[in-house]
Amino acid sequence: MKTISAVTLDDTDRKMIRALQTDGRMTNADLARTVNLSESACLRRLRALETEGVISRYAAIINERAVGLPISVFVTVTLSSQAEASLTAFETAIATVPEVVECYLMTGGSDYLLRLVVRDVDDLERVHSHELTRIPGVTRVSSSVAMRTVVKRGALPV
Missing domain, CATH: 1.10.10.10 (Winged helix-like DNA-binding domain superfamily/Winged helix DNA-binding domain)
Structure with missing residues (x-):
């Protein structure tokens, strides 16, 4: 980026x-x-x-529930190595998973924080078992399901 x-x-x-x-x-x-x-x-x-890159793009804000993706899941991912090649390989792989709508490289106990949107628990299990845990170098995946959204701002406080 x-x-x-x-x-x-x-x-x-x-x-x-x-x-x-x-x-x-x-x-x-x-x-x-x-x-x-x-x-x-x-x-x-x-x-x-x-x-100047202040406005990077224009996009519609879609209601996740209205399109059948009512569940937000926050996932922490730990890799076996934090070498640049490992990070790049993970980032390339995770970019291909459509349910991942946000991905952040983090400090602290986990390497990445993801936000996924899924239809249901079966969809979450499929993404977890068949996508996330199969990415080379992933040693730990931990998920937390959001019960409800309290604050979600699309606008920055400028």
């Missing part, structure tokens, strides 16, 4: 980001009105935010 340094943002940039985090389909005209800029100035700033 490309490393991006923090970009200096002014109040207008932050207003634009907050507005787009609320409605990513907002037209440039609506965004310009929201942040009190001309449409051309707004578009120029928007393109700069995209070019």
Whole structure:
């Protein structure tokens, strides 16, 4: 993954980001009105935010339950080695598992923290037994099922 340094943002940039985090389909005209800029100035700033990597992409936020994936599972994974080649091999393999929607390299007792979305316990067992534990170098997998979501923000506090 490309490393991006923090970009200096002014109040207008932050207003634009907050507005787009609320409605990513907002037209440039609506965004310009929201942040009190001309449409051309707004578009120029928007393109700069995209070019600088502040806005990396636009996406729809899908209701997991509505598409039949009501269960979130947090999984810790420990590898037999933390050598760069082992980490890279794991990261390449885990990227192919569609149920893994987030993966973080961690400090502490485990090497990785994953978030999976699954249909049911049978689906979780299949992913655990036929996907995660079969990745070379994986020595320990521990799962915790989320009972309910308490806070889930799609927007960053800018």
